[in-house]
Structures are given as C-alpha cells and as structure tokens.
Amino acid sequence: MSTILRGLQFYPGKTIIHKLDPRVKLVISLLLMATAALYLEVTIITIVIVVEALLSIVAKVFSRWARTVYGAAPLIILVFIANFLFKLSMPGQSLSFQSIYESLQLAYRLVAFLASFSIFFLTTTPEELGMALTKMKVPYMYTFAFISAIRFTPILAEELQSIVDAQRSRGLELEKGNIITRLRRYIPILVPLMVNVLRRSYELAEAIEVKCFGAKKNRTYLRELKMTTKDWITLSASITLFTVAIYIRYFSRISIP
Amino acid sequence: MIIFENVEYVYPNGFKALNRINLEVNSGEVVALMGENGAGKTTLLKHLNGLLKPTSGRVLIDGVDTRHSTVASLSRKVGIVFQNAEDMFFSPTIQEEIAFALNNFHFPGDVIRKRVDWALKFMELEEYREKSPFLLSGGEKKRLALAIILAWSPDIVALDEPTVGQDILQKEKMIQIIRQANQQGKTIIISSHDVEFIAELKPRIILMSKGRIVRDGPSEEVLTDISILQECRLLPPQIVSLTSKLDFLGLKPKLARPEEVANEIARRVRHLVNYS
Numbered sequence: 001m002s003t004i005l006r007g008l009q010f011y012p013g014k015t016i017i018h019k020l021d022p023r024v025k026l027v028i029s030l031l032l033m034a035t036a037a038l039y040l041e042v043t044i045i046t047i048v049i050v051v052e053a054l055l056s057i058v059a060k061v062f063s064r065w066a067r068t069v070y071g072a073a074p075l076i077i078l079v080f081i082a083n084f085l086f087k088l089s090m091p092g093q094s095l096s097f098q099s100i101y102e103s104l105q106l107a108y109r110l111v112a113f114l115a116s117f118s119i120f121f122l123t124t125t126p127e128e129l130g131m132a133l134t135k136m137k138v139p140y141m142y143t144f145a146f147i148s149a150i151r152f153t154p155i156l157a158e159e160l161q162s163i164v165d166a167q168r169s170r171g172l173e174l175e176k177g178n179i180i181t182r183l184r185r186y187i188p189i190l191v192p193l194m195v196n197v198l199r200r201s202y203e204l205a206e207a208i209e210v211k212c213f214g215a216k217k218n219r220t221y222l223r224e225l226k227m228t229t230k231d232w233i234t235l236s237a238s239i240t241l242f243t244v245a246i247y248i249r250y251f252s253r254i255s256i257p
Numbered sequence: 258m259i260i261f262e263n264v265e266y267v268y269p270n271g272f273k274a275l276n277r278i279n280l281e282v283n284s285g286e287v288v289a290l291m292g293e294n295g296a297g298k299t300t301l302l303k304h305l306n307g308l309l310k311p312t313s314g315r316v317l318i319d320g321v322d323t324r325h326s327t328v329a330s331l332s333r334k335v336g337i338v339f340q341n342a343e344d345m346f347f348s349p350t351i352q353e354e355i356a357f358a359l360n361n362f363h364f365p366g367d368v369i370r371k372r373v374d375w376a377l378k379f380m381e382l383e384e385y386r387e388k389s390p391f392l393l394s395g396g397e398k399k400r401l402a403l404a405i406i407l408a409w410s411p412d413i414v415a416l417d418e419p420t421v422g423q424d425i426l427q428k429e430k431m432i433q434i435i436r437q438a439n440q441q442g443k444t445i446i447i448s449s450h451d452v453e454f455i456a457e458l459k460p461r462i463i464l465m466s467k468g469r470i471v472r473d474g475p476s477e478e479v480l481t482d483i484s485i486l487q488e489c490r491l492l493p494p495q496i497v498s499l500t501s502k503l504d505f506l507g508l509k510p511k512l513a514r515p516e517e518v519a520n521e522i523a524r525r526v527r528h529l530v531n532y533s
Contacts, residue, residue, distance in 0.1 A: 166344040168332070
C-alpha cells in the first residue's frame, strides 16, 4: 500500500514534462485513461502503457513509476479475482478461457489507469494541481481539501509504517492465519491511523482558520498559470491522438488484434 | 547480551543510516544512544527486535541472530517503546491495551490478569483501568506505553525519545521507573536528545553521528567532552557548561550535582580569599 502512495508523490525535476502546464498534464492523464476505457483490447491498452512508460522515462521518474505499478499488483489481482467470480456467478456462465481472459483484460486496464495517475502526480506538485483546478473554476474550498489530501499522503504513509512497527513490536503477526483472521489483525493498525488522521485534520482546520482561510471569496495567488506555445502544441497533439482513438473505435473498420 | 557486528543498514531510498556499527551491551546495563537527528539512533533501536534487518553484518540478541528470527519472537525478549505512544493505542480500555501483547504471546488468562494488575500498579495507572487510552494526559500516555511493554517482562527495554513532550515532574518519574526496571535486572537502552535527562540518569553513553559510533563511555567522560558533543550537535549539560567556564578557579568541566559544584566553588573562592 505504501508503495502505491509513494508512487503518487511529487518527485522534483526540470524535465519538459515537469515544466508543462499542470492543466495540460491533467488533460493528458485523463485522455490516456479515457483511451484505456474506450478499448478492452490488450494491444491498445499495451500501447497506452508503453506511451505512459515513455513519458515517465522523459520525466526521469521511470523507476518510481514502475514501482507504483508493481506495488499495485495485489490490488490488480484482487480486481481480477472479483471480476472472475462475478462473471462465474452470472447465469449461463461457466469456467472458460474466455471468462479468464476478460477478467484479465479488466485488471490490465486498471494498470493503465493507475500508471497514468502516477505520472501526473510524480511530475506535478499539489500546489500546481490546486492552481490548475482553481483555473478550471473548481471552488477553492474543494481544491484545498483535495490538495491537502494529496500533501498528507506521504505523511500518512510514514505514520502507517510507524504504527505497523509499534504493533509488530507487541507480537502482532500480520502474515499469519486465514484471510478473516488477517483482516481482524488490521484493527490495531487502522484505529491508531484513523485517530492520527482525525487529529491532524482538526489541527489543520485550526491552522488555516488562524491564517484567515475563507476571509474573502476571491483570493489572490503568488504564482499565476500561463499557457506557453509548448503547452498548446502538446495539448493539440494529445487531443488529435485521442480523436484518432475515438474514430478508430467507433467509425473505422480497422480490426484490432 | 546484545552484539552488533559490523552492522550496516541502507534504507530503500539509498540512505545509509548505519555504518559499520560494532557494539556490545551486557545484560543489566543502562545505555543511552545520543546524537543529532538522522544520526541513526532509531534505526539502531529497530534492529534490536528485527523490525529492520542489517544490510550487512549481524545483530545477536542473547546469541540469536535477528536475521533468522521473526519480530514476534524477538519482541518477547526486546520491548521497544516508540516515540509516539499513541501509535500503539486502539483498545477501548487501558487494561485491554496492556493485555493485547500478552494475548499475542499466548500467556495464560490468570497470568495476564496478574501482569496487567502489576503493570497498572507499577506505572500508577490503576485508577484509569477502565478509561480509554486516548483520554490520558501526555505523561500518562508515555507511562501506559511503558506499562504495555513491561507487562510481558522483556529482558531488554528500549525507549525511543522517552522525554519528548514531558514536563520536569514526568521526567523525574521516568528516571525513577527506568532505575526500578534496571534494578529488576532489565537491560535499558534509551535513545535521546535530552542531555539533562541523561545527565541525571548517568548511563553508559554511545554518541552517534552520521550512522557511526563516535564515542562510547561513561556519562562522566562523554558529557564533559564539550567538543565531541558539539560535533554531534548536542549542548553539554548546564552544570558542565558552568564548570567549564570556571577554569580561573581551577575547575574542570564536571558532571556533578549542583550542591557538590556549589560547595566546590565556595571552597575554592574561600581558598583564594585566604591566600590573597
């Protein structure tokens, strides 16, 4: 779990991807996810993942990006099993290569979604994301809540590790027993974590209130976002490629293996 | 007995937190690990019960190599009280919180009841038995964390920054508890920045800097070596600072009780007056 959280954490850099306007990066990520959502074909999803891998190489965050995908393996396996069992429970369905393959396709799509998210968060600071959302007319109250959640993610990951260490030192064995026993053993981890999260949120609320949060409806910003020529070119290229993807999916007769 | 043999530890992000640590701690000793933030104190503590395994070298706890043991089995011998006591709390009442580890270690029911009673009494928490751990004060929470550990009577008790957020009375209480636990034969290892607290306790001191042990010796020697303390970004105890500034009276930096130093100053001043 902490591996996924770390993969969604900003990693500083001066690459072309880091320098792109956060709105453009957000659009690219959403378009990549939308492409993965349009197709179930393994070939297309593989192309999406390869594009994401290339972007991560350009942004010099490949190893972190790859670690996120690797860290998500248990979640992906869970999605596969859930889909597979759901398919089996449908009337008229039986255990077949087709049902396994379709469940695998859905799990594979999840990899593309997660990988796309990871590149965005690895190359965008929470502040940039906040600015992008505000520019998109999202109320600042919601933007602030969202970026606070992201900013506290690494802290939460550290706290989670401290709690796991503390409870393991009291003889708690998380790896033993069947799935029900294991889930029950997570109670000593989740309760202190929830308490820490609640306490932190109260402290944050007090801290922003003393700094006059919400005093004026329209606030000013230290930095303003401005689209450059590079941003427009990247945005146009991405939208064009996505349009091609839609065209191939709905209007062309090209058969995809 | 605790033995560290050429221990190195590198975190997954590449940070080398321990660098060729060689250390022996005998049973029944009181040892303080001191040094700046990031010196490797907590990392070293986490090696005692196998939460971290050495990247190279080995750690032996009473002859048991931590690389080949589980955290649960090592924790039966080594109890660690972490800096943030609340990381442990999840039970609705204090007595259940203390009983949790005893259940994990498969103590029989009647023994658990006896040990919980003993730990509550020892830490003066009896009146809060049915209270939620989250409703205790800062000092009481630290005491509860220690009660949780002492209840299963590990041979080695490690305390990570036990005085953080504690007032002077709570620190005195902590010193008392540590001395009592040590008198019961327990090996005590404390990681701390608090020089005044350590000066009061007078343990063997291991000074750490950048993952290495830079000095190992009795408090009287280490805490009076101002240059090495400064190297490790530590201030000397106030009494040592005072005596270090009285060299015109022939005093050397000294770790002693204030009354002793006051008497010494008075004696030397009287001597100077009589002489002149």
